[in-house]
Amino acid sequence: MTDSQNPRARTAGAKRQRLMAAAAQVVHQQGVERTTIADIARAADVPTGNVYYYFKTKDELVAAALAEHTRQLEIITGELDRLPDPRERLKRLVQGWVGQRELAARYGCPTGTLAAELDKRAEGGLDAEAGSVIRLLLDWVERQFREMGLPDPDELALTLVGAYQGMSLLTNALRDPEIMARQGARLTAWLDSL
Template identity: 80%
Template sequence: MTDSKTSARALAADAKRQRLMAAAAEVVHRQGVERTTIADIAHAADVPTGNVYYYFKTKDELVAAALAEHSRQLKLLTDGLDLLPDPRERLKGLIAAWVSRRDLAARYGCPTGTLAVELDKRDEGGLDLEAGRVIRLLLEWVERQFRELGRPEPDGLALTLVGAYQGMSLLANALRDPRIMDREGARLLAWLDSLETA
């Protein structure tokens, strides 16, 4: 009986920690690191503020948790796309996922990209490097798709594609125009179609 109670408590604790991580990712994306408080994240996760400290001792730990959540979400997306048999279709699926978040991008920008820029302006913590690691995971996945297509310089093509996404997210946000994501997403799809398979 004790083992099942301990196991149930551990599952509840894991679920609460995951809620806090998801809330941290969402709130930091919407408000930025500097404007976000631990209380904001606790409220978004529906967790008493005092309980947050059981899981995360500092705000920087919560920002690191937000980055871990971005990484987890990216893995969920790419794992799902990896089920598609064709690498070109996987890349198109990635672009479709980006465009499907056009309203969020127009309001707040790319979750990881905007966080990376904000963290780079801080002098302490090393969290900027962690944000770069999440972006690198995306670049590596995209590069693998271009390599599977037999394209020369798959690393350069990955930079082009991910750079285009960051650019369209930034412009959609700066101009508060989600249609930029639609137009540039369509342009990226056409570009992918124009690339011949080696």
């Protein structure tokens, strides 16, 4: 019997996925240091003792949160890749960021804030994993600029993703979601001008 035919394996996979999604959400809202395994278990609606079946340590849960960020980014970019025009893909990406402005005002960018927090830890190597999620976004954005035939697509990608990180940080620091809306409009106009 394959895992897809085994109800127990499907249930275990679903529980693991719930824990990963909960880890991403709770770590984003509370930060790594303030988050406990019990917080994640509660958010996933899983008994705390069951968490250790899937993840032995808090760092494994943080790595799971990063994996969930990667999965979400792949879903978003996969949906955007269905659009025929790379400029439209980038503009929709910006619209998606702006659509999350209330969340950004409260907690910042999920991956960016996590990367900054993990960079301050002395151990673990999770900071490099957070950087790899951001690298995936940069690579995808660079491909869009390359498809548009623009010179220096890597630099344009840094400009766009850097602008997002900056507007997300300012939106969060000033608790003002309209910063994200205004800067998103500027980025959209910039994309139209290229």
